[in-house]
Amino acid sequence: MDEITTEAELRELFGQPLPRAATKDRPALHEIDRQWLAAGRYPTA
Numbered sequence: 001m002d003e004i005t006t007e008a009e010l011r012e013l014f015g016q017p018l019p020r021a022a023t024k025d026r027p028a029l030h031e032i033d034r035q036w037l038a039a040g041r042y043p044t045a
């Protein structure tokens with residue numbers, strides 16, 4: 001498989017996500033996330 005294009009393909013490779021990951025939701029980045037992104041080598045948006 002060269003490219004994953006559907007959720008079904010992703011689940012076939014990795015299985016079901018853990019409940020904690022599946023329900024993770026934040027409306028904004030935490031300050032520590034901003035610092036980590038700022039320190040990165042490549043620009044992100």
